[in-house]
Amino acid sequence: MNVKRFKENPLITPEDVKPFHDNHEVIGVFNAGVAEFDGETLLLLRVAEQPISEHPEVVKAPVIDFTNGTGKLRIVDLDKSNPIYDFSDPRSINFISDGRGAYLTSLSYIRLARSKDGRHFTVDDTPFIYPGTEREAWGVEDPRVTHIGETYYIQYSAVSPEGIGVGLISTKNFSTYERHGLILHPENKDVAIFPEKINGKYYTLHRPVPKGIGRPEIWIAESDNLLYWGNHQYLLGLSEDGWDNGRIGGGAVPFKTEKGWLEIYHAADQNNRYCLGAVLLDLENPARILAKTEVPILEPEAEYETSGFFGNVVFTCGVTLRGDNVRVYYGASDTSVAAADLSLEEILSKLTYL
Amino acid sequence: MNVKRFKENPLITPEDVKPFHDNHEVIGVFNAGVAEFDGETLLLLRVAEQPISEHPEVVKAPVIDFTNGTGKLRIVDLDKSNPIYDFSDPRSINFISDGRGAYLTSLSYIRLARSKDGRHFTVDDTPFIYPGTEREAWGVEDPRVTHIGETYYIQYSAVSPEGIGVGLISTKNFSTYERHGLILHPENKDVAIFPEKINGKYYTLHRPVPKGIGRPEIWIAESDNLLYWGNHQYLLGLSEDGWDNGRIGGGAVPFKTEKGWLEIYHAADQNNRYCLGAVLLDLENPARILAKTEVPILEPEAEYETSGFFGNVVFTCGVTLRGDNVRVYYGASDTSVAAADLSLEEILSKLTYL
Numbered sequence: 001m002n003v004k005r006f007k008e009n010p011l012i013t014p015e016d017v018k019p020f021h022d023n024h025e026v027i028g029v030f031n032a033g034v035a036e037f038d039g040e041t042l043l044l045l046r047v048a049e050q051p052i053s054e055h056p057e058v059v060k061a062p063v064i065d066f067t068n069g070t071g072k073l074r075i076v077d078l079d080k081s082n083p084i085y086d087f088s089d090p091r092s093i094n095f096i097s098d099g100r101g102a103y104l105t106s107l108s109y110i111r112l113a114r115s116k117d118g119r120h121f122t123v124d125d126t127p128f129i130y131p132g133t134e135r136e137a138w139g140v141e142d143p144r145v146t147h148i149g150e151t152y153y154i155q156y157s158a159v160s161p162e163g164i165g166v167g168l169i170s171t172k173n174f175s176t177y178e179r180h181g182l183i184l185h186p187e188n189k190d191v192a193i194f195p196e197k198i199n200g201k202y203y204t205l206h207r208p209v210p211k212g213i214g215r216p217e218i219w220i221a222e223s224d225n226l227l228y229w230g231n232h233q234y235l236l237g238l239s240e241d242g243w244d245n246g247r248i249g250g251g252a253v254p255f256k257t258e259k260g261w262l263e264i265y266h267a268a269d270q271n272n273r274y275c276l277g278a279v280l281l282d283l284e285n286p287a288r289i290l291a292k293t294e295v296p297i298l299e300p301e302a303e304y305e306t307s308g309f310f311g312n313v314v315f316t317c318g319v320t321l322r323g324d325n326v327r328v329y330y331g332a333s334d335t336s337v338a339a340a341d342l343s344l345e346e347i348l349s350k351l352t353y354l
Numbered sequence: 355m356n357v358k359r360f361k362e363n364p365l366i367t368p369e370d371v372k373p374f375h376d377n378h379e380v381i382g383v384f385n386a387g388v389a390e391f392d393g394e395t396l397l398l399l400r401v402a403e404q405p406i407s408e409h410p411e412v413v414k415a416p417v418i419d420f421t422n423g424t425g426k427l428r429i430v431d432l433d434k435s436n437p438i439y440d441f442s443d444p445r446s447i448n449f450i451s452d453g454r455g456a457y458l459t460s461l462s463y464i465r466l467a468r469s470k471d472g473r474h475f476t477v478d479d480t481p482f483i484y485p486g487t488e489r490e491a492w493g494v495e496d497p498r499v500t501h502i503g504e505t506y507y508i509q510y511s512a513v514s515p516e517g518i519g520v521g522l523i524s525t526k527n528f529s530t531y532e533r534h535g536l537i538l539h540p541e542n543k544d545v546a547i548f549p550e551k552i553n554g555k556y557y558t559l560h561r562p563v564p565k566g567i568g569r570p571e572i573w574i575a576e577s578d579n580l581l582y583w584g585n586h587q588y589l590l591g592l593s594e595d596g597w598d599n600g601r602i603g604g605g606a607v608p609f610k611t612e613k614g615w616l617e618i619y620h621a622a623d624q625n626n627r628y629c630l631g632a633v634l635l636d637l638e639n640p641a642r643i644l645a646k647t648e649v650p651i652l653e654p655e656a657e658y659e660t661s662g663f664f665g666n667v668v669f670t671c672g673v674t675l676r677g678d679n680v681r682v683y684y685g686a687s688d689t690s691v692a693a694a695d696l697s698l699e700e701i702l703s704k705l706t707y708l
Contacts, residue, residue, distance in 0.1 A: 092567075100566070100567065100568070100569070101566055101567035134588075135588065138567075159567065160567075161567065161568065162567075162568045162569075162571065162588045162591070163562065163564040163567050163568030164564065164566065164567055164568075165586060180584075180585075181584065181585040181586070181587070182584070182585065182586040182587070183584045183585075183586075184539070184584075184586070185538070185542065185560065185562045185573055185575070185586040186562050186564040186567070186568050187541075187562070187564035187565050187566060187567070187568065188539065206539065208517065208539045208540050208541070209564065209565045209566060210517040210518065210540040210541035210563065210565065211541050211563045211564065211565040212454070212455055212518065212541060212563060213446075213454065213455035213492075213513065213514075213515065213516075213517050213518055213540070213541070214454070214515065214516045214517030214518075214540050214541065215454070215516075217516065219539055221539070222582070223582050224578070224579070224582060225578070225582075227584045227585065228576070228577055228578060228579075228582035228583055228584035228585075229582055229583065229584060230534075230535065230536070230537045230538075230581045230582035230583060231534075231535040231536065231537075231581065231582075232519060232535070232536040232537075232538070232539040233535070233536070234488075234489065234514075234516045237516070
């Protein structure tokens with residue numbers, strides 16, 4: 001696969017983003033939703049801020065506290081010697097007893113970056129979407145943007161101690177917006193809503209993470225109104241070995257081609273190495289897979305993709321399209337935003353039909 | 355709490371049910387949905403059948419195989435010395451590597467039992483709802499029945515290697531029925547749909563089981579059409595200790611009282627001892643809890659409740675109502691069906707208001 005990474009990569013790094021919270025550092029700006037609005041390319045950056053700890057034996061966990069109705073940042077100090085917690089994952093502090101997440105080490109929210117050329121971005125000074133309900137007390141993450149009519153629908157992970165669900169927000173101007181609550185219950189993420197009705201129904205990809213039976217794989221659901229979803233169907237599973245045997249999930253918002261709906265998704269192996277693949281879905285019934293790539297179309301190779309806060313990760317939430325050019329914006333190593341141009345024709349030629 | 359257990363308890367035991375499959379035994383008839391239809395009380399029994407193994411070192415796992423389009427029972431022989439499986443749970447064979455379910459030890463389906471007096475039941479000879487799709491390859495379990503207008507909506511756990519989701523079936527005559535696919539994605543069970551619209555929306559209780567963050571607790575969702583669900587809200591959580599600190603989930607279909615919607619739910623402690631509790635929800639907004647019982651209203655005490663295939667379990671999927679009398683049908687020890695009469699007034703008097 002001929003991947004034309006931008007020479008400017010990484011496009012946006014933590015150094016480019018001023019922390020919104022006092023005594024915090026930006027540890028990641030990544031996994032950005034993509035929208036084209038008013039002649040500009042907008043990136044809906046996931047910004048992760050971490051409280052600065054003065055003491056090497058104290059980990060500070062940020063939460064938004066809604067006890068008094070409106071959210072307020074609260075920092076929880078955790079002693080690294082506390083035997084009930086496992087501090088080995090850089091992303092979360094887990095209970096040793098059952099492995100369940102006790103806290104996250106950073107708070108994520110969504111911030112806008114704007115560009116006239118899709119290459120040089122200016123980052124807004126303040127958050128665009130900030131945790132606004134108890135179900136977002138641990139952050140909002142990994143937005144995708146689906147443009148339908150005059151409205152942009154933003155789908156994102158809503159994280160709280162009660163689980164990771166999927167929130168929906170709509171906007172017409174990227175200034176004001178409306179919240180629509182959780183459209184999918186925990187544990188679920190990686191939602192990507194199709195940009196038009198298909199035979200009278202809206203469709204979305206989603207990725208449940210079941211506990212007792214099943215694995216993190218891609219499902220598809222349908223809806224009349226984008227708010228209520230049902231007829232959940234299993235779509236694309238893990239392989240037993242190879243680059244996609246650990247977890248798999250929707251990536252970019254699917255787009256229409258002559259051959260079918262094309263979805264650029266992510267998959268990780270058992271070592272948490274995240275790559276991008278492509279799958280082609282039936283134009284009339286997107287719950288039917290026509291073809292998929294047997295090998296990744298983009299994998300961590302550049303230094304900013306192999307090293308960082310959580311290395312060996314490329315993860316897309318959106319693309320822009322110009323003729324044959326598919327411009328993939330992607331998070332690199334949970335640290336920065338990068339982009340690469342791929343040829344649609346070449347992606348389609350790499351697909352293996354079932 | 356004054357619990358009037360039926361003197362006939364257990365009402366239906368595995369001995370009362372002839373196996374549907376050759377070379378199988380019925381190991382459980384339990385967790386029955388309840389409906390009143392045509393002057394009779396119907397129980398939608400969960401019947402669990404296990405293949406008979408002639409060799410003590412071979413465990414036989416039943417699956418419905420849809421490879422050729424229509425489902426066909428297939429028996430998988432598993433050697434107890436196989437090091438990749440954990441055989442310690444009587445209900446499932448799990449992968450040692452990640453604890454995930456590899457097979458179930460029995461296949462569940464739904465069978466009808468009929469009674470004129472709600473006390474003496476005749477069990478049908480053949481299944482009513484049998485696995486009918488790939489998402490039910492490991493069985494259909496734990497039905498609840500919600501009566502709306504002329505239609506009975508049956509909500510049940512649809513179990514397959516891809517996870518435990520929630521299926522919906524509607525019937526008007528308990529003879530023919532229509533499938534509506536999965537209304538909730540894995541991992542979820544213990545759905546109980548309210549019997550009428552509330553301020554223009556249908557509501558359901560449900561119980562996700564998230565993997566990374568969160569616990570098995572009760573959520574509530576809303577719908578326009580019973581098929582598509584959204585606005586998922588967290589409703590009732592575990593306690594940190596006591597009878598309800600392990601898992602909690604919806605039980606009977608909620609019913610209306612003057613004080614609010616009354617829900618009789620189940621909760622288990624860390625030792626998997628399952629009891630029933632009651633929670634009162636706002637008549638106008640069932641996502642709002644008004645009151646709940648601090649102690650169980652029914653707990654495993656009788657011999658058939660403390661001993662069996664999986665002992666120390668009482669688990670309800672439905673009740674019938676006559677004036678002040680709440681007749682609770684419940685599964686006992688994942689083995690048999692029992693019933694008890696409780697006073698509505700007494701349940702309401704035991705509630706602690708928030």
